[in-house]
Amino acid sequence: MKKHIKTICTLAILASINQASAETFQLGVTGNIAPTACTPVIASNGVVDYGTIKTESLNKDDITWLDEKSVDLNVTCNAPAKIALYATSGRKGSALITNTEGKTGSGTPIEQGDLPSYAGVAGFGMDGDKKIGAYGITFNINTKDGARASGTISGDKSNWTTYNPYTLYSKAGVDQYFSLRDGSDPAPAAFTTATFSLRIMGYVNKASELDISKPIKLDGLTNIEMVYL
Numbered sequence: 001m002k003k004h005i006k007t008i009c010t011l012a013i014l015a016s017i018n019q020a021s022a023e024t025f026q027l028g029v030t031g032n033i034a035p036t037a038c039t040p041v042i043a044s045n046g047v048v049d050y051g052t053i054k055t056e057s058l059n060k061d062d063i064t065w066l067d068e069k070s071v072d073l074n075v076t077c078n079a080p081a082k083i084a085l086y087a088t089s090g091r092k093g094s095a096l097i098t099n100t101e102g103k104t105g106s107g108t109p110i111e112q113g114d115l116p117s118y119a120g121v122a123g124f125g126m127d128g129d130k131k132i133g134a135y136g137i138t139f140n141i142n143t144k145d146g147a148r149a150s151g152t153i154s155g156d157k158s159n160w161t162t163y164n165p166y167t168l169y170s171k172a173g174v175d176q177y178f179s180l181r182d183g184s185d186p187a188p189a190a191f192t193t194a195t196f197s198l199r200i201m202g203y204v205n206k207a208s209e210l211d212i213s214k215p216i217k218l219d220g221l222t223n224i225e226m227v228y229l
Helices: 002-021
Strands: 038-042 069-081 083-089 133-139 142-144 147-154 177-181 191-204 222-228
Touching (some): 038 222, 069 083, 069 222
Antiparallel strands (some): 038 069, 069 191, 083 177, 083 222, 133 191, 142 147, 142 191, 147 177
C-alpha cells in the first residue's frame, strides 16, 4: 500500500515540473442564453380606414354592411417558436350585437352577412349613448415558413381544436387563442416566419338610431396579444 501511495506522489510532482516549463494560453468559451423572440409587423401601421361614409348610403331602418377590408400581420422569430394570437376589444360596451358582450368585448352579430357563421364581432365605439356598429376579424390565407398553413384555436392554451378556427373574436366573447398547425394535428406548430391575413367585415347601426346631422367617427380598436406557447 505504501509503495502505491509513493508512486502517485511521484507522478504528481513530475506533472508539476512539466507545467512550470511549458507555455500557457487561454481558450475562452462564451455565449448568451436568451429567450426566443418574435417580432410582429402589421401593414398600414395597424390602421384600417373606411374613409368618409356618406350618410345617404346608410339604411334608415336596418344596419348597413361596409366593404370588406384586409391587412397582413407578419411575424418573424429568431428561432422556431410556437405563438398564438389573442384579441380583446379596446371599445368594450359598444358592440351592436344580439347578446351580451363577453370577457373579450365581443358577441353575436345582428346579422351574419359574409362573416363565417362562427365569427363574433366587437364594437365601433359610441355616438352619444348609441352604439355605432360592430366588426369581425377573420382569417384568409395564412402562411408558415413560406407554405400555406391551417389554423387551430383554444380557450385555455392547452386544449386545441380545428373546428371553426378562423376568427379572432368568438360569438360568446370568451377567451380565444388562434395559432397555426401542421397537417391534421390540432396542436400549434413552431415557425420562424408567418403571415396572418386578417379580414375585417363590419356594419353600421341603422341611420334612424344615430345622429347623422353631425360627423360620426367609427372608432374600432382591437388589441392583439402575441402569446408564446
